[in-house]
Amino acid sequence: MWVPVTDMDRARAFYRDTLGLSEGKTTEDWSEFDANGLMIGLNARESAQPASGGAVITFQPDGDLDAEVAALQDKGVEFGGIADHPWGRLAPFRDSEGNDLQFYAPPS
Template sequence: MAYGIAAVWVPVEDMDRALAFYRDTLGLTVEKQDTDWSEVTQGELRIGLNARETAHTVDGGAVISFTPEDSIDDEYARLKNAGVTMTGEISDHPWGRIAPFKDSEGNDLQLFAPPA
């Protein structure tokens, strides 16, 4: 039985661009940096940036959700002002609020805030 998540891998085409996005735009920590594999972390989450595979988006694939440090509204506005591609508005659901966006390589990400 799996007891934890070691890492989430996302394909990237441009490692420098991807590192800049995850480090500078999202504020994650770069733990390892190389031309074909880098790792960024936030808390217990480790994201592997994999340039060894062809990057492409597929509808219905995995989505990485981030909990904003401040309000989801403030973080949505900050990302949008930073030029991040927001793929939808903030939506409210009984299980929480989400705001979908893309990383620099076209991978699906979202902000998530639990219900108040």
């Protein structure tokens, strides 16, 4: 899965420093991050801006969902709340470039 980015340095800092994901291959136009087994590519070659209603990248946080949300809120990340469903929990947010992301936690 890849997402468009406007500012590669800002996007890399968000995924690496704010989300704490492991950074892989990095070039001026492309960077890869491991989101708990899901590879996310940051693509600066695409000029398309994210739009509401587009693709959403969903991945599991390394730790407890509530703790991860609280830690990221302390770093300035805004969440749309946590939704509880019979099939799991979702916590939607946006990256530094406006792309839609969400944490997922399976039911306990």
